[in-house]
Amino acid sequence: MTAVSVRDLxxxxxxxxxxxxxxxxxQVQNGETLLLRGxxxxxxSTLLSLLAGINSPQKGxxxxxxxxxSKLSGRQxxxxxxxxxxxxxxxxxxxxxxxxxxxxxxxxxxxSIRKERIAKAGETPEASAHNMLKRLGLSESQIQQPAHSLxxxxxxxxxxxxxxxxxxxxLIADEPTSALxxxxxxxxxxxxxxxxxxxxxxxxxxxxxxxxSRYFDSHVELxxxxxxxxxx
Amino acid sequence: xxxxxxxxxxxxxxxxxxxxxxxxVSVTLLLAVERTREQVQTNFANTVSGTxxxxxxxxxxxxxxxxxxxxxxxxxxxMSWEAFDDIRSRPAVEWAVPISLGDSVGGLPxxxxxxxxxxxxxxxxxxxxxFAAGDAFHDEKQVVLGAEAASKLNKKVGNDITIAHxxxxxxxxxxxxxxxxxxxxxxxxGTPVDQTILTSLTSLEVIHGGESRDKHDHGDxxxxxxxxxxxxxxxxxxxxxxxxxxxRQINTYKPEPLTALxxxxxxxxxxxxxxxxxxxxxxxxxxxxxxxxxGMLTIxxxxxxxxxxxMAVLRAVGAGPGTVFGLLxxxxxxxxxxxxxxxxxxxxxxxWSLAGVIQSQTGIVLSFAWPTVAEWWRLGLVxxxxxxxxxxxxxxAYRQSLADGLTVKV
Numbered sequence: 001m002t003a004v005s006v007r008d009l010x011x012x013x014x015x016x017x018x019x020x021x022x023x024x025x026x027q028v029q030n031g032e033t034l035l036l037r038g039x040x041x042x043x044x045s046t047l048l049s050l051l052a053g054i055n056s057p058q059k060g061x062x063x064x065x066x067x068x069x070s071k072l073s074g075r076q077x078x079x080x081x082x083x084x085x086x087x088x089x090x091x092x093x094x095x096x097x098x099x100x101x102x103x104x105x106x107x108x109x110x111x112s113i114r115k116e117r118i119a120k121a122g123e124t125p126e127a128s129a130h131n132m133l134k135r136l137g138l139s140e141s142q143i144q145q146p147a148h149s150l151x152x153x154x155x156x157x158x159x160x161x162x163x164x165x166x167x168x169x170x171l172i173a174d175e176p177t178s179a180l181x182x183x184x185x186x187x188x189x190x191x192x193x194x195x196x197x198x199x200x201x202x203x204x205x206x207x208x209x210x211x212x213s214r215y216f217d218s219h220v221e222l223x224x225x226x227x228x229x230x231x232x
Numbered sequence: 233x234x235x236x237x238x239x240x241x242x243x244x245x246x247x248x249x250x251x252x253x254x255x256x257v258s259v260t261l262l263l264a265v266e267r268t269r270e271q272v273q274t275n276f277a278n279t280v281s282g283t284x285x286x287x288x289x290x291x292x293x294x295x296x297x298x299x300x301x302x303x304x305x306x307x308x309x310x311m312s313w314e315a316f317d318d319i320r321s322r323p324a325v326e327w328a329v330p331i332s333l334g335d336s337v338g339g340l341p342x343x344x345x346x347x348x349x350x351x352x353x354x355x356x357x358x359x360x361x362x363f364a365a366g367d368a369f370h371d372e373k374q375v376v377l378g379a380e381a382a383s384k385l386n387k388k389v390g391n392d393i394t395i396a397h398x399x400x401x402x403x404x405x406x407x408x409x410x411x412x413x414x415x416x417x418x419x420x421x422g423t424p425v426d427q428t429i430l431t432s433l434t435s436l437e438v439i440h441g442g443e444s445r446d447k448h449d450h451g452d453x454x455x456x457x458x459x460x461x462x463x464x465x466x467x468x469x470x471x472x473x474x475x476x477x478x479x480r481q482i483n484t485y486k487p488e489p490l491t492a493l494x495x496x497x498x499x500x501x502x503x504x505x506x507x508x509x510x511x512x513x514x515x516x517x518x519x520x521x522x523x524x525x526x527g528m529l530t531i532x533x534x535x536x537x538x539x540x541x542x543m544a545v546l547r548a549v550g551a552g553p554g555t556v557f558g559l560l561x562x563x564x565x566x567x568x569x570x571x572x573x574x575x576x577x578x579x580x581x582x583x584w585s586l587a588g589v590i591q592s593q594t595g596i597v598l599s600f601a602w603p604t605v606a607e608w609w610r611l612g613l614v615x616x617x618x619x620x621x622x623x624x625x626x627x628x629a630y631r632q633s634l635a636d637g638l639t640v641k642v
Contacts, residue, residue, distance in 0.1 A: 045639045048638065048639075049637045049638060049639065052548070052637075052638055054547065054637035054638055055637065074552065074553075075552055075554070078547075078550055078551065078552040079550065081548075081550050082549060082550020082551075083550070087548040087549075087638065089544070089545075089548070089638070092541045092545075092640075093545060094545065095236075095239075095240075095542055095545055095546075096243065096542075097239050097240060097242065097243030098239060102239075106545075106546075106549045107549055109236075109549060109550075109551075110549055110550035110551055110555075111549075111550055162549065174638075
């Protein structure tokens with residue numbers, strides 16, 4: 001099964017404006033880890049907002065795991081995202097007033113399917129989140145600390161725990177290492193990929209740093225993918 | 233989601249707390265206006281519960297009522313004893329108690345009356361006066377004190393007191409040569425009676441220079457009137473429906489100009505004239521509540537900018553824009569409900585701490601009742617207004633999270 005399947009997709013932010021994003025054909029295989037590189041202005045955030053189901057393409061087809069997102073309503077896309085996609089931002093991933101544990105548990109707040117997956121593995125959401133955070137290197141006391149008191153690197157780990165809790169089939173990471181130094185960056189990526197591989201999670205990792213491509217199965221340049229603005 | 237709202241509010245506790253305080257105080261004000269009105273009205277109604285008709289010299293009904301029963305203001309004219317005697321002998325009248333006012337002890341009013349006062353005066357739900365100590369006065373050298381008067385003057389049964397002329401606090405013409413003995417102290421009634429010093433009409437005459445009838449040793453037994461004139465009289469009728477007819481008869485009394493009033497109706501008239509002020513107070517306090525709620529609106533709108541990332545995080549884990557909307561509305565609702573509840577608590581706290589002062593200053597006894605329907609309505613309106621106002625930031629957050637999605641450019 002393909003994780004991501006795109007055909008003749010076209011999207012513009014405003015009606016009657018030239019498309020920001022046009023993709024003729026693109027597929028990501030299930031379980032594949034993919035590095036998506038693109039300079040700013042290449043339609044990166046547009047593509048991510050379409051993949052996450054925040055926005056819907058005006059034309060063409062976008063399916064995730066066989067579900068055509070373009071045919072779902074806004075509310076259904078929100079549900080779909082809650083159940084199937086783990087998302088990590090560049091930074092500011094957490095609600096500052098919740099503890100690290102509660103932040104990780106947010107993943108289950110809007111998705112009963114994630115809770116079910118955890119239950120099937122014989123765990124409670126709390127225990128699962130706790131294990132995940134420990135796995136990502138947070139100490140017992142850090143797990144209970146409010147998120148705003150954690151360092152940036154620790155915050156990104158909590159974000160990773162939240163994204164991976166309940167084993168979503170797709171993980172989208174939008175430059176999650178840009179705020180980390182080189183040493184933390186590499187260990188973060190390795191840990192992220194290791195945990196994803198356990199659940200056979202498909203990973204789309206967005207970065208501007210092509211040097212990271214050695215960690216991933218494949219490497220896609222967004223400029224090659226996006227035909228918008230290219231005159232035939 | 234409520235849990236999330238609570239934690240988010242706690243995170244901003246400084247500004248949230250200030251807003252809650254502002255709204256709570258304004259709610260207290262709003263409720264206090266209503267409660268004062270209601271308590272004053274029941275208190276006044278309680279005081280005249282057993283009296284069918286009050287008569288006095290020609291004056292306005294409200295003035296007669298206020299001065300005769302509540303000792304507010306003073307009476308300028310008296311009615312003659314002859315007129316009182318004539319009216320009380322009418323067949324419709326069951327009982328009549330004369331009262332004479334104008335003197336005071338330490339700022340407390342002296343009510344000169346007859347022993348019938350203790351027999352016929354009714355307060356609250358038609359309760360009669362009872363003695364905490366001692367008994368009614370029997371001659372002109374004795375007085376009975378209301379509960380509050382006894383504690384204010386620090387007098388017990390057996391103590392002497394001196395009566396001053398005039399109703400001011402300090403008088404230059406104290407009737408020093410006529411000390412009176414306290415023979416009884418009344419139980420607390422929660423009416424102006426608590427503040428009064430009750431004595432017999434004859435003792436007042438003696439004080440004011442009339443001769444004592446005890447020392448009056450001529451042999452015949454013709455009845456002397458106890459006083460030349462009186463300030464007012466309380467009447468009880470054999471049948472209530474007679475009140476209106478008797479009132480008309482007294483108001484058109486030929487020998488001298490008199491006024492008769494039905495206490496209940498006159499009180500209603502009084503409340504009607506005061507309603508404008510009461511409404512003005514209600515409007516003002518409502519405005520204060522609105523200002524408090526606008527304060528909440530301000531901090532919510534101001535916080536939206538810094539909370540855009542928070543909204544994006546929620547959207548990333550699957551919250552729809554509707555959830556973001558709901559989150560803000562529930563935050564505002566939570567805040568107003570807590571503020572309204574604290575306002576109510578503050579009201580009871582104020583009532584409890586000020587009850588003593590209010591009673592000794594005004595004779596009004598505050599009762600600690602559950603909120604009335606009118607008060608629940610006011611509380612409900614506050615929360616409803618808070619809810620409606622919260623739709624503004626909620627709508628903005630909704631639009632914002634639709635536009636931002638997961639990419640916040642701050």
